[in-house]
Amino acid sequence: MEKIAIITDSCSDLKEEYRKENNIFVLPIQISCDGKTYRDGIDISSKEIYQLQKEHMLKTSSPVGQELFSLLESLKVNGYSHVIGIFLSAGISGTSNQMRLFSQSQEDLVCHIIDSKSASVGLGIIAIELAHYCQKGVTFEQAISYGEKLVEENYAYFSIDDLGFLQKGGRIGKASAFLGTTLKIKPILSFEKENGEIYVPSKVRGNKKVKSKLVELIEKHLEDHPHQKFALAIADGNNLEERNELEKMLKEKFPTFEYIIDGHVGAALSCYLGSGLLGVAIQFI
Structure with missing residues (x-):
């Protein structure tokens, strides 16, 4: 039986209770300021951003690296065979494309990346509803099809x-x-x-x-x-x-x-x- 994991990024703005309740895995976006790098929601908060952006130019980058590698390894250990990643709109971020390239190198996990064409809780609610659907025991292909339908609606x-x-x-x-x-x-x-x-x-x-x-x-x-x-x-x-x-x-x-x-x-x-x-x-x- 296919065991499907739903992964999104921290730009989904999902509260911890929603993540746990729906078994959604969230990767933190990286934020750079004056040579320092922070993980969204872990090392830095939005309130701190509001203060920093008054005087500094802030940049963000995709969570491709050890954080992603560790998550995928953990999924394998916990019996997941398939992954659907749904990330911040590709129209404003390169995360989806970078995740798609990275997923092609995975041998023990079947991965598919969906462009949410959304952000914040718009992205988050897609992930939640897709998780609800996967809990019904659907196939990987059915889940992909439903995820793409969710994006359009x-x-x-x-x-x-x-x-x-x-x-x-x-x-x-x-x-x-x-x-x-x-x-x-x-x-x-x-x-x-x-x-x-x-x-x-x-x-x-x-x-x-x-x-x-x-x-x-x-x-x-x-x-x-x-x-x-x-x-x-x-x-x-x-x-x-x-x-x-x-x-x-x-x-x-x-x-x-x-x-x-x-x-x-x-x-x-x-x-x-x-x-x-x-x-x-x-x-x-």
């Missing part, structure tokens, strides 16, 4: 206070058109389905309208998927009060959700998103 939206960090990190994609706009215009960002790059599907005037617009965007997807089961995810970056209000709005507006997860944006993503993020994702299942 996953929609994540987020708003941030400063696009400058995305620009400096070279991750801004088609959102660059909003760099010179007035501060009163707040872009809502998302990921293109074609290549996973960041783009701007909507915008609002002023911070107070962000939550309502996020709810509206989710509602449109539900109208396009009548009677289909769904789960929700909420993320924030040092924006807990707004996150709590958004959660209340979502629960009141869409009470038929299967489950809802939440997460705080971790150190790696905070390097490019800064403080003040508010986001939501819907996963059709």
